Every structure is written in C-alpha cells, then in structure tokens.
Amino acid sequence: MKKSFRLRARAFSRLSVPAISVLSLTMTSWAQAQTIEINPVVISATRVEQKLSNVIPSATVITRAEIERAQAPTLVDLLQGQPGIEIGRNGGPGTYSSIFMRGQNSNNVAVYIDGVRVQTDSIGALRLVDMPPNQIEKVEILRGNMGAVYGDSAVGGVINIFTRAGAGSFGPTASVSYGSRNTSDVGLGYNTKGEDFRLGISVHKFDTDGYSAMQHSQNPTTVNPDKDAFKRHSIFLNGEKMIGKDLAIGFQINNIESKADYDSTSNPKWGPASTNDKQNNKQNSSDVTGYSKFNLSTAWSSRVGLTESKFKNSDFYNGAANGQFDGEQRNIQWSNVYRLGHGNVTFGADGTNTNFKTTTEYNRKSLGYYAGYSGLYEKLDYQINLRHDQVKSKSTSTSIDKSANTWLLGLGYLLTEKFKLTGLVSTSFRAPNTAELFDVPAWGTTGNLNLKPEEHKGLELGASYATELGTLRLVRFESKTTNAIAYKSGTPSYENIGLVENKGYETGFSGVSNGWVYKLSAVHQDPINAQTGARLARRAREYGSIYVGKTLLGIDWGTQIVASGNRVDETRSLESYTLVHFSAAKKMTPEWTGRIKIENAFDQKYQLAYGYDTPPRGVFVSMQYQPK
Template structure:
C-alpha cells in the first residue's frame, strides 16, 4: 500500500507541476486585475482558524460574494460543481435532497451550522438541505474523512455553514428576486455593531410555482401538475462583549415550508392525487466564550433544535406520514497556544436526539465524544494530529424494544512540506465510523455492525496573491458497509473510492476564475457495482470579469453517466452539461442589480431516476447592501 501511494504521489507531481506552472506564469503576468478573495480563513479543517492555503486537508470556500453572484435558489444549487460534492433531488427546490461527498452515502455527511452539528432524521437524512441562502455568510466544504474532528458519520466530509454577520455601524439590507416559474424571493435584515453588541436579524419569504416533480411519461399514475414550493423563515444572532476577555451570545431561527411533490406509489396511485410535505424547523442556542489566559480560550455552547414533517395526500394528513425530532447539543471546546507555532484544541461534545414516527418506532440516540487535536509548524514542515472517541447509545422505546451501544476511536494524521514560496506538498491519513441509523436497526436487526472507514490523501498546493490551486489524489475504503438488500438492511462488505480532484480560484488579467474537476472510481467491491447517483467524472468552470461597469460571467457544470440507485441492476442517469450566464451592475454604492439565465440551453437531465429538473429560466435580482 505504501509503495502504491508513493508511486501515485510521483505521478501526481508529474501531472500537476507542468499544468500549475503554466497557470502560475499567467497569474504572474496579470495586470489591471480586480481583487478577489482567493485565500480566506477557514475553521473546519482543524477546528482552528487557518488561511485556506495552510490547511492540509482538501477544502473549498464559498464566500458571501460568491453566494450573491450565483443567485442560487438552494444550498444544493449553490454547491453544485464544487469538487467532492454531488447531489440527488426528487424534483425542484425544497424536494427531498441527498448530499454526497467524496462518493460516500448521504448518511455519511455532516453539516455544521455555526459549528453545531445539524439535525438528521431517524433514517439518517439531513433535515436542513434547503437552508435559506440569505442567512449564510460563508460555506466551507471539507472533503474526505473527518471522523477524528467531527465524529460519527463524518466520512465523506463536512459542510460547515457560517451564518450571516455584519460589521460596522448597524444598517438595513435586503434582496428581492423574481423570475421564471413564478419564482419570488424577498429577504430583509438589519445588523452590525453598536458599542459592544454585534447582532444580525433577518426574515424572508420565497416560493415558486415549480414544475411537475416527476416525469409523467415514465409513470401512468403521476399527476402532471406543477409542484410548488413556499418557504417562510427568520433568524437572529446577538453577540455581547462583557469585557475584553468575555463574550456571550444567543442565536435562533425558524422556518416553515410547504412542498408539493409527486408520488407514483409504484404505479398504484391516481393521476389526480396531490401530495404535500409540511416541514417546520426551529433552533435556539447560546454560548459563552472566555479567554482564561493569554494562551487559552474556552467556549461553552448549548443548542436545542426541532423538526417535524407532515405528509399530506389529497388534503389529508397521512396516518403514517408524521415524523418529528428533537436535538439537544452541548459543546465545550478549547484552544491552547503552547507557543507561536503550536496550538492544541480539546473538548467534549454531548448530544441527545429523539426521533418519532407515528406508526412505527420511537428512538433515542445519545452521543458523548472526547477530542484532542494539535497543529504545528516547524520550519518548512506543517503537522496536524487529531484523535477522538465517540460513545453512542441507540435506544428504541416502542415496538420491538432494542438498546445498542457503540464506541469507536478515530485519528487523523497530516503532514505538509513547503517546497518553495508558492509550492507545498500535503498528505493525510484518517479513520472514521458510522453507526446504524434508527431505520437501519428497525429493518436490519440488532446484529448490524457499524461501518468503519480509512482514507489517505496526497496533494500539491500552489498559492500566490491572486491564485490558489490544489491537486489531490485520494483513496478511501469502507468495511461492513450498510446497504439495503432484498429483505432489509445488511452489512454488505467493502466499498471503496479513489481518484483525483483539481480546484482553482484565481484572478488572471482581470478574469475571476473558479474551477473544479473530479475523476473518481467509486465501487461497491462486494457487489461489483457503482454506488448510485455518483459520477466518475464531474466538474465546473466559472469565469467573470468587469466590462464597462458590468460584471458578466458564465458557469459551466457537467457530470458523466451515473447509476440511479445502489444496485447493479439500477437504471442509468445520463451525463449532462448545463450553462448559466449572469451579469450584475452596481447602481450606486448600496444598490446592485443582477440577472441570470439558468440552464441556458434548456438541457433535459436527471438527478434522480424519473424526476424532472429545472429547465431554462431567467431571474432578476435587486440587492440593497450598504458598506
């Protein structure tokens, strides 16, 4: 294995150096360039603040400026084309959405909101995939195994969402969008800093008349009417500095969504049937941040969150269509600087999650985790080490009572070497695990084992003022993978993935460029089939520049063929490419007008078998954002 990794590292260096050298010469010759943020600070890679160029793992960052420019409708649309990220969706905005990172199952992805692990439901599915983008300041996509940092299920990686914050004197801000399919979005907010208090308040409504979620030509029982989406949301965040060493804060949010969807009922439904999901989520939390000494900062954080799903058919709530969950999370985290080049982080995480389904089972899931990490710089060398122990108890209270306990120790080891001022080599080795979900235990029995995971990563980084590029080779292996067979969930054996990722953010002669490309080979080794909805090649290219006061640009996204579901006999989702064209103009220092032509060539493609995706659409946005 070590010999194989060394050979691939040499091949990677031979492949990447000439290509990156050409790009670096172009960047060096850049003149009259508009400044862009190519090296922002991130926290997800080590649980400590680091410039993006310094992290050893593979991370991408989406800033608030990127979000504004994209005019994306949902988090999935915003992330589409990012290296390592793929998704499946059963229709349009708001529909059931699955996130895949590094080719892993959607149950093997962790989403953090302001550092707090977001809720999942009893089946392990994420409950916040349609988080309003107007509430987001920055998104970090940490690719690859992060179990030693963030615990159970952080196998494919972590999506770290930092909610919106404003600096300077308090000011109002807002954004309004109208467009195709009767789409509308209105969001307003007020935030800033007054004396020792920083705060942000925002609220909004959004909706679309949509399109038929399912392809009626593929099922005689699908209702061909439009499937709409409506959303109402609000959030607040307040931070108070008590003295130079002490800060306290509170945050809260709520969201109500109504989602029309199609359900063919495996061919037994009627074309006149209508289906809706009524989804409610809320969250409230608080924290205390204290600098105990010059070198030691400690943070206490507590959060409570709820969600509920009601499935409605023909105007009536289905008797087995109610799902609800509650989550309490407590975190104690610490950063301690041993000296200027070495920092420790350590802490304790506890969570209690409750899941309910009206006609099936009630489940409690309790987790206690202990973590220790270190980052250090020694001359040209960079080091990172993390260890974590997770102790998890699953307790099913109704139906066939069941109690299961799991404990797992995981580690991450990272090493970097600065070859020269712009060039750097990186490597990581890590382990992780995923315990069975409530649904998997219900339909798989008490003998299900946790999945275990190992990964290695080698990278080459090129970083200068106006460019940050990374080429990575990765390989992952999962043992005791949990999957559905004929009569239930089983440990099916080995799943692996390996491949290359390329990411770039640069400014060349005034052209702002963001690009990614992934070539991977995910495989269920035991069953000898490609895991569903994951492509062997995919990527994106986004280029824009300022011309006579207008920023104009285009974004290309493409993916190769994919299987539909996790089965050797599943149908194939054809490869696709989409083009988006966009433009913006500053009306004055506070107002910006934007327009976007999405899926410009009206490409018909699928992200889930039998489900439609948005066709060509044009959208106009007016944004008020004082400096």
C-alpha cells in the same frame, strides 16, 4: 472518461467566454473589477483560524460574493458543482435531496451551522432544504475522512455553514428577486451594534410555482403532471454582549417553515398513484442557541454552547394527513484552543441527545471527546487529531451501544515559496442509525440489531502551486469502507455488505489574470462495491465545474459550467449532462446592486434521480440593498 461527456464539456467551454464578451457589448456602466478571494481564512480543518493555503485536508470556501452571484434557491442548489460534491434530488426545490461527497453515501456527511451539527431524521437524512442561502455568509467544505475532528458520519466530508450573524454591514439590508416559474425571493434585515454589543434580525420569504417533480413520460399512468410548488418562510435573530474584556455571551434563534408539493408513483397503501393525486410535505424547524466565549489566559480561549432544536415533518395526500415525523435534539459543546509552541492545542467534548417519533419513538445519544495539535514550523505544516465517540440507540426496551476511536495525521512541506506537498491518513466511522437498527412500522422496514458500525480509512496525497494570482492543487485520494451498511430491498431491511472503495484524482484552480476571474474543479473517481464491482448509485466517474468572470463596461459578467458523466440508479441509467449558467451584476450606487441570472441557459434535459425532473431554463432578476 466517456466520449460524449468530454465532447460536450469542450463544446460549452469554447462557447462560454465569447458569449460573455458578446453580451457585454449590449450594456454600459461602471464598477470595480471583479475579484476572487484566493486565500481566505478558514477554521473548519483544525477548529483554529488558518489560511486556506495552510490547510492540509482538501478544502474549498464559498464566499458571500459567490453566494450572491449564484442566486440559489436552496443550500442544495448552492452546493451543486462544488468540488467533491454530487447531488441527487427527487424534483425541484424543497424535495428530498442527497449529498454525495467523495463518492460516499449521503448519510456519511456531517453538516454544521454556526458550529452546531445539523439535525437528521431517523434514517440519517440531513435537514438541508430549508436553509435560505441569503442568510449564509460563507460555506467551508472539507473533503475526505474528518471523523477524528467531527465524529460520527464525518466520512465523505464536512460542510460548515456560517450564517450572517454579526457579519457584513450594520444598518438595514434588503433584497428582492423575481423570475421564471413565478419565483420570488424577498429578504429584509437589520443589524445594529454598540460599544460592547451587537444585535441582528432578518426575515425571508421564498415562493415558486415550480415544475412537475417527476418526469411524466417515464411515469405516464401514475404521476400528476401539474406543477409542484415550494414555499419557505424564515426568521433569524442573533445577539452578543461583551462582559469585560475576556467574556462574551450570545444567542442565536431561527425558525423556518416550508411546504413542498411533490410526486410519487405510489399511494399511502403502496398501490399505484393516480394522475390526479396531489401530495405535499410541510416542515417546521427551529433552533435556539445560547453560548459563552471566554479567555482563561492569554494563551487559552474556551467556548461553551447549548442548542435546542425541534423539527416537524408532516405529509399530506389529497389534503388528508399521511404521516408525521417529529424530532427534538439537544446539543452541548465545549471547545478549547491553547496556544503552545509553534502551534495550537485543541480539545473539548460534544454531546447530542435526539428523540424521533413516527408511530414509534426512538432515541439516539452521542458523546465525543477530542484533542488535536496543529501548527507550522519553518517549512512544515502538521495536524494530529484523536477522538473517542460513544453512540447509544434505543427503541422501546431495546438499546444498542456502539463506540469508536478515530485518528488523523496530516503533513505539509513547502518545497519552495510557491510549491507544497501534502499527505494525510485518517480513520472515521458511522454507527447505524435508529431506522437501520429498529423496525419502523410506518415505513414498512425491518431493523437489524446485528449491524456493525461502518469503518473507514482514508489516504490523500496532494501537490499545490500558489502565487498572488491564483492557486492550483492536485490530490490523489483513496477510501476504503468495511462493514458498509446498505438497504436490502427484498426484506426490506439493512445489512452489512462488506467492502466499498473509491479511488481517484481531484484538481482545483482559482485565480485572477488580466482582469479575468477563474475558478474550476474536476474529479475522476471510481466508487464501487468491491464485493460485486458495481458502481455506487447516482455517482459519476467524472464531474466538475468552471466559472469564468470579467468586469466589462462596468458590469460583472460571469459564466458557470457544471458537467457530470453518466451515472446508474438501480437498474436505470442517468445520462451525462452539461449545464451553462450566465450571470451579470451592476452596482447602481454604492448601496444598490442589480443582478440577472440565466439558469440552464441551453435548456439541458437531465436527471439527478431516475424518473424525476430538474429545472428547465430560467431567468431571474434581483435587486439588493447593502449599506456601506
């Protein structure tokens, strides 16, 4: 661990707890003690409900209470500081973002929203920036190889997002916030239910003047130093109807529109940009899902779902159109759970048909079949998964077929009532995406039809200690990637570069003691290109976060520290950083809650991508109405 990173983290950790106590003396009120959900129910690891303490893979849950406390403008902001996750971003909210899990590339992550895989563009970039956090009920994060459960690209991990459809209180809801950089966030919703149905609707509007996306001092002659704004409007609808005791049908509909100003060092003709140039990006996405859930017997439950997604990405340069990307995706899922013996059998199939269009049309079809068995017998937890995937990519008259078989074996053993050992071995894969296989004239890249699928192997060994006050877990992880696909800048094209490795340790703790709430994580890793020994771009060797909270004088006070060691970005260096956020929440009545957050309280200057700015200090105030 670098000395500078270690000293800064220690300094801020000494500062944070006294700071909460000093601030708390300035206000008086009442409230219940702050709590944390130590052992929530999750379903992501096996597709079956189980307590977090029984999950064999490394997992974390972001609860609704944590989401409200974070007051994050986007999903990417919410994920920053979570165990096993690093972020790269080209500016502020709404700009191009990357998620690195367990040191893997950003296209080696699978993201699901209410069980439906998030649409990607032709280069595998996830459509993440548009998801409003105030529409999220919880997020389950699985770290490591999960390809045998979720298929293609589930290599670094899986992020499973559950929206507020059918969750929370019934009746009207409202929230409004305002803060630095003229940032406003307004949400309205209404949920109702009857004896055999439920309906819900919510609308959201987010606006911020932002800040300059690129660091002007690092690009003094090519970057416009003006503020880069971001706007997002969204609507969500959902409903479900019971038909008898064994059948339910439902729907979910959403539409999200956003506009993000951004900076670039080049113009549309690949020449240098001007300091007067104005560039922005508009996105529109929609999803329509229909599903049916039914019990075939007392032991067998099944679900069938169909989702139609559309995505439009339009770019503008000084007010003129500068390229457009369109995507359509159809996804069908059939999932089953059958209770057998001491565990559950899971099996099913999922298929996706995606069309991409720039100046050229592309198509990608995937079909996967899976089966698994998981359960608990006396002191032994077990999980076995098998999966077969087929991926077919097409451009004009050229078609490329890839397939893979993946597996996972996990075991956990309870040595005592509190102490548990776990082990997991797994394989996964990523098939080349259409932009890697085929020429993309609009982007000036050349495809490589000879690309092989990436193949991944993972190993985890863990130990956990759990009491009613908290849970501590330590994990040793290793991953090896063969046929890793990398960008070849000279051509520009893509190539298989051989072996990529990552080895490291991950520790996490969440608990409550004497009215204090704690949640912390720390990662030490070494993600490298084994052929050259070079560290992978934008990934630190050490990073982590700490949250400390307590209720004093009726107010929930909190401090979060997010720290990262240095990183490399091509030939440049990104310095280590430590961010400190303060928060406070007060229940005015059983229905009304007021919140305040000081983001980046000490105005730390840092970068997540070379040449790009990050948020300076900001203060944000919000009010929320939630019926009891």
